[in-house]
Structure formats: structure tokens, C-alpha cells
Amino acid sequence: MNAAENSLSDLNAPQPKALRINDPAPDFIARTTAGPRRLDQYRGRWVILFSHPADFTPVCTSEFVDLARNAHRFEAMQCEILALSVDSLFSHLAWLTDIQRHFGVTVPFPVIEDPSMEIARAYGMIDPQSPTSATVRATYVIDPSGLIRAISWYPMNVGRSIDEMVRLVQALQAADEYKASTPAAWQPGQPLLAQTPLTLETALSAPSDAPWYYREQQS
Structure with a gap:
């Protein structure tokens, strides 16, 4: 060969x-x-x-x-x-x-x-x-x-x-603890994002002052 x-x-x-x-x-x-x-x-x-x-x-x-x-x-x-x-x-x-x-x-x-x-x-x-x-x-x-x-x-x-390394670990830990997601540029103490509704009933029950697919929740 x-x-x-x-x-x-x-x-x-x-x-x-x-x-x-x-x-x-x-x-x-x-x-x-x-x-x-x-x-x-x-x-x-x-x-x-x-x-x-x-x-x-x-x-x-x-x-x-x-x-x-x-x-x-x-x-x-x-x-x-x-x-x-x-x-x-x-x-x-x-x-x-x-x-x-x-x-x-x-x-x-x-x-x-x-x-x-x-x-x-x-x-x-x-x-x-x-x-x-x-x-x-x-x-x-x-x-x-x-x-x-x-x-x-x-x-x-x-x-x-290094700041982003720290923020990334903080975001992962918060997302796990609260069963939520973190928005762009999230920092500890700021609101998280609730899980996206998977049924029409849940989507319709979302507050009318925000999109049903974008709901904040406190950490």
C-alpha cells in the first residue's frame, strides 16, 4: 500500500x-x-x-x-x-x-x-x-x-x-434549581424564563400582558 x-x-x-x-x-x-x-x-x-x-x-x-x-x-x-x-x-x-x-x-x-x-x-x-x-x-x-x-x-x-465562565456555571445551576431557562446576558438575581407551554390550555392561561411563549419567573 x-x-x-x-x-x-x-x-x-x-x-x-x-x-x-x-x-x-x-x-x-x-x-x-x-x-x-x-x-x-x-x-x-x-x-x-x-x-x-x-x-x-x-x-x-x-x-x-x-x-x-x-x-x-x-x-x-x-x-x-x-x-x-x-x-x-x-x-x-x-x-x-x-x-x-x-x-x-x-x-x-x-x-x-x-x-x-x-x-x-x-x-x-x-x-x-x-x-x-x-x-x-x-x-x-x-x-x-x-x-x-x-x-x-x-x-x-x-x-x-473568566467572567463568562462564571456566569455560565451560575446560569446552569439556576436553570437546574428552578427548572427554568436563562435569557440573554442573564445575571444572578434577574428573572428566569418559565418553561414553554406544551398544551393549548396552558398557553391560553398565560398572562395577557406578555407573549405566551415568553414568561418570566423569579429565581
């Missing part, structure tokens, strides 16, 4: 199923900067699993500094943070030490090593045939039962918003 046939064979091979919202988050065991960690040990708590393509990169450094400075906001929501990179544990340790030295913050959350890209591939962060981690810029919000509730992707040259 020549190289072209080899390449075609790879393309035709079965590909891993892309993860979707409400899929179970793939479990893993890995070394981290806080010791060995297994994803399933975080059951019962919310988790943000976010990835970056490499240590010692400017955009990712800015994100780590901002996350470290806002770690208390995630703690208040009973939400753990896990970072993932294909770099080695020793690279992670060197980078976090450098961040502490130059920015005066200690990164309090574990940073997972994934040199084989096994975890990144299990989460669909990179194509199975990809030789590099250039596209590993994903964020997953995992709920206490281990289901993926939100997925976001960022390019290498645009930093993530």
Missing part, C-alpha cells in the same frame, strides 16, 4: 464520536501538578475542564493568571477547575513557578499532563490523525452527575473570558 492509499485508509477508518452536550464526560486518570487525579473523583461537584495547546504561551498565561485570581468565585459555586495540556508535568511545574514569580499569583487548580494527547482525543479536542495540539483550546462544563453541559472553543489568539 502506497502513502496515498495509506492516507485514504486513515480517512475512511471509523472516527471517534464527537462529544455533545449531555454526553457523559469521558473518565481519565492522569498525573497533575496537584498529584494524581481521576475525573470521577469530582462527582457531586461542578467541574470546568479547559485545555490549552502549550505552556509558556502568552494568551494561556493571561488566562491562568486571571483564573488564579478568580478561583474563589468558582469555589463559591462548588465548582472545580481542571486544566489540561499536552506538555509534561515538569513543564507545567516550571511554568506555574514562573507565573508565581512574575505575576505574584499561585495557580491553585491542578494542571493535567497529556503528552500522548489521549485525553484531548477522547474529548474530541483534536482530530485523531493530528500530529500537534494547535487546536486544543476547548472548555467543558461538567455537572455533578458527570454530564457535559456546555462546550466552548477559542482560537489560539483570543483569550477566554
Whole structure:
């Protein structure tokens, strides 16, 4: 088989199923900067699993500094943070030490090593045939039962918003607690949206001063 046939064979091979919202988050065991960690040990708590393509990169450094400075906001929501990179544990340790030295913050959350890209591939962060981690810029919000509730992707040259990460977890928690939805740009304390009526009787019973399909409820 020549190289072209080899390449075609790879393309035709079965590909891993892309993860979707409400899929179970793939479990893993890995070394981290806080010791060995297994994803399933975080059951019962919310988790943000976010990835970056490499240590010692400017955009990712800015994100780590901002996350470290806002770690208390995630703690208040009973939400753990896990970072993932294909770099080695020793690279992670060197980078976090450098961040502490130059920015005066200690990164309090574990940073997972994934040199084989096994975890990144299990989460669909990179194509199975990809030789590099250039596209590993994903964020997953995992709920206490281990289901993926939100997925976001960022390019290498645009930093993530920590405020939006916090708001997203707050919105998911409020939606679950009150069995409702959150409107655009929702913030804690603002009205939620009631479930859409599924019968004509319920639709006709809605207040006449608002559309039947758009009903606010208090959180």
C-alpha cells in the first residue's frame, strides 16, 4: 500500500464520536501538578475542564493568571477547575513557578499532563490523525452527575473570558434549581424564563400582558 492509499485508509477508518452536550464526560486518570487525579473523583461537584495547546504561551498565561485570581468565585459555586495540556508535568511545574514569580499569583487548580494527547482525543479536542495540539483550546462544563453541559472553543489568539465562565456555571445551576431557562446576558438575581407551554390550555392561561411563549419567573 502506497502513502496515498495509506492516507485514504486513515480517512475512511471509523472516527471517534464527537462529544455533545449531555454526553457523559469521558473518565481519565492522569498525573497533575496537584498529584494524581481521576475525573470521577469530582462527582457531586461542578467541574470546568479547559485545555490549552502549550505552556509558556502568552494568551494561556493571561488566562491562568486571571483564573488564579478568580478561583474563589468558582469555589463559591462548588465548582472545580481542571486544566489540561499536552506538555509534561515538569513543564507545567516550571511554568506555574514562573507565573508565581512574575505575576505574584499561585495557580491553585491542578494542571493535567497529556503528552500522548489521549485525553484531548477522547474529548474530541483534536482530530485523531493530528500530529500537534494547535487546536486544543476547548472548555467543558461538567455537572455533578458527570454530564457535559456546555462546550466552548477559542482560537489560539483570543483569550477566554473568566467572567463568562462564571456566569455560565451560575446560569446552569439556576436553570437546574428552578427548572427554568436563562435569557440573554442573564445575571444572578434577574428573572428566569418559565418553561414553554406544551398544551393549548396552558398557553391560553398565560398572562395577557406578555407573549405566551415568553414568561418570566423569579429565581
